[in-house]
Each structure stands twice: as structure tokens, then as C-alpha cells.
Amino acid sequence: MLVFLATIAGCGTGGDRAGPPVAYVTDVAAGAAADERSSPRLAVAAAADLRLALEALRPAIEAHCATAMTTTYGSSGQLARQISSGAPFALFLSADTSYVAEVVRSGRAAPASAAIYGRGRLAVVTRAGVPLPSSLEDLSDARYRTIAIANPDHAPYGRAAYDALRSAGILDRVEGRLVLGENVRQAVEYVDNGNADAGIVALALVIGRGADGYLLVPQALHEPITQAGVVIRGTEAERTARCALQYLLDPGGQRVLATYGFEPARE
Incomplete structure (x- = not known):
């Protein structure tokens, strides 16, 4: 079902919002506590923009961390609220830092486990038969x-x-023409299914269409899409979750993320 937007009020930035700032680390594994455990199964809650990139990374992560991943994709805000309410995920990969901060404030984050793994980009796509605009203003x-x-x-x-x-x-x-997807993957589907003429979506989900298949949105037009992850405490899979998140930060993971349009985490 399509949801049309009339007015959106109170849309904040992608920062950490209210509350103390979160400390982001570059060595997630180093923060492991003595009572944290490894597991042959890893439940991951991941932002919808990661669907293609994370599936490409899955074999390497599973081999490196000796685990089998089960991944649930959705909007970062909805996933964060589920985790804060006790949902049984061991690793949260958000599309921004504010929802990682929400999980940290809820008390569900493992110590010294929040890390920035990349920065995303926006792109415009259009349905079949509709030309790409030459600029966002178009x-x-x-x-x-x-x-x-x-x-x-x-x-x-x-x-x-x-x-x-x-x-x-x-x-x-254009506000009266906006159609809302529950997450960015659904926004892409609206365009692909012909239910929307155009979409402003994650580059990571459309980069495979080639440079002629999308219009890159200038970063100066919005706050940086700084993407972060955090390990969830008390899951008996904390060390495995740290291993998986660390893999995204390490050179091999960063190379794969770059092929999906993500910019370096440590830039």
C-alpha cells in the first residue's frame, strides 16, 4: 500500500539527538569483556540500504567469524526501537548514528562496541519510460x-x-507528490514497480544500474549519512558480533562497501 505524504514535521538531522554523545571506536574487538561469548549463529538487524552490500559480504563474514548470519532488514528507527524493547538481535547496523545512540541510551549496547562503518550517498532513479532529471531541482x-x-x-x-x-x-x-516507503528499499520498489515516477534512494541499492541509471545527489544538500553499528549485550554472541562489525571496518570489508558506493568510515 502506498502512503502519500502531506506534511512532515520535526524531521531532525542524523546526529545523536538528545543525550550524551556516543564514543565510536575503530577496534571493536578490543572492547570485549571477559564474560562475552562467541556463537555459531548471529542475528543481525540491518538498515535496508545494506541489503545488497551485506549479502555480498556474508560469505566472508561467516567464514572469518565462524558463524551463520540471520539478517533482518528494515528502517533504522524501527529496528532500534525493537532492540531497545528487547528484540533478540546480537548486532545492529544502522544507516545513521542517531539510532545507535538510541540503543546505547537504552542500556542494551555492549561497552566500547559502537563504530562508524561508512557514509552513504543519495541517488535519484526513475521508473521505466521516465527520463532521469539532470539535477535534483528538475x-x-x-x-x-x-x-x-x-x-x-x-x-x-x-x-x-x-x-x-x-x-x-x-x-x-513537490511535497504533495511524495510517496513514503517504510524503508529505503521499499522506496526503490515503488519506482521499479511503476508506482512512483521517481525516487530519492540509497545509492547502495541502485549503483548496479550503472552511471546512466541514476543521478547522484550532491552531499552539500543534506547532512552526512554517517552509518554506524553497535553490538548488543547479553546475547551470548557478543564476541561474534564484534568480529562481524570489525570485518566491516577492516580493509576487506571497506573495499566491498566501496563497490556499493559507501565512502570510507575513517575519512
Whole structure:
């Protein structure tokens, strides 16, 4: 079912919002406590923009960490709330830092386990038969009758898309045409299924279409999409979760993430 956007109020930035700042580490494994354990199974909650990249990384992570991953994809905000309420995930990979901070504040994060693994980019795509705009501002053209974005209330890529439209000076002209996906993957599906003429989505989900298949949105139009992960405490899989998150930070993981358009975590 499509959800149309009339007005979005209170869309914040991708920062850590209220509360003390979170300390992000570059050596996740070093923070392991003596009572943390390894497990042959690892339950991961991952932001929807990671679906292609994380599936490409899965064989290497499973081999390196001696585990089998079960991954649930969704919007970062919804996943964070599930984890904060006790959902049995061992590792949370968010599309921004604010939802990692939410999990940390809930008390469910393992100590010294929050890490920034990359920075995402926005891209515009269009359905079959509709030409790509030459700039984000061109989405105000009447040919783009519906524009899909992820729901800014709980999806970082939706928040960034909304902010980019505002910065481009066209939000007032297109706000009534916005169609909300529950997450950024659903926004891509709306375009691919012909239910939206255009979409402002995660580059990582459309980079395989080639440079002629999407329009890259200038980063200056929105806050950086800084993506972070955190290990969940009390799961009896903390060391395995640390291993998997560390793999994303290490050169091999960073090389794969780069092929999906993610910029370096430590840039």
C-alpha cells in the first residue's frame, strides 16, 4: 500500500539527538569483556540500504567469524526501537548514528562496541519510460507526478532526501507528490514497480544500474549519512558480533562497501 505524504514535521538531522554523545571506536574487538561469548549463529538487524552490500559480504563474514548470519532488514528507527524493547538481535547496523545512540541510551549496547562503518550517498532513479532529471531541482517538473522516499520519521535516507529537497528549494513544490516507503528499499520498489515516477534512494541499492541509471545527489544538500553499528549485550554472541562489525571496518570489508558506493568510515 502506498502512503502519500502531506506534511512532515520535526524531521531532525542524523546526529545523536538528545543525550550524551556516543564514543565510536575503530577496534571493536578490543572492547570485549571477559564474560562475552562467541556463537555459531548471529542475528543481525540491518538498515535496508545494506541489503545488497551485506549479502555480498556474508560469505566472508561467516567464514572469518565462524558463524551463520540471520539478517533482518528494515528502517533504522524501527529496528532500534525493537532492540531497545528487547528484540533478540546480537548486532545492529544502522544507516545513521542517531539510532545507535538510541540503543546505547537504552542500556542494551555492549561497552566500547559502537563504530562508524561508512557514509552513504543519495541517488535519484526513475521508473521505466521516465527520463532521469539532470539535477535534483528538475524533480519539480510536472512529469514527476509521484516521488518515492523512505519515511523520514524513522528512515535516515528518507530524512536526508527530505532535507535535500528543502535545500534545493523545491520542497514546497513537490511535497504533495511524495510517496513514503517504510524503508529505503521499499522506496526503490515503488519506482521499479511503476508506482512512483521517481525516487530519492540509497545509492547502495541502485549503483548496479550503472552511471546512466541514476543521478547522484550532491552531499552539500543534506547532512552526512554517517552509518554506524553497535553490538548488543547479553546475547551470548557478543564476541561474534564484534568480529562481524570489525570485518566491516577492516580493509576487506571497506573495499566491498566501496563497490556499493559507501565512502570510507575513517575519512
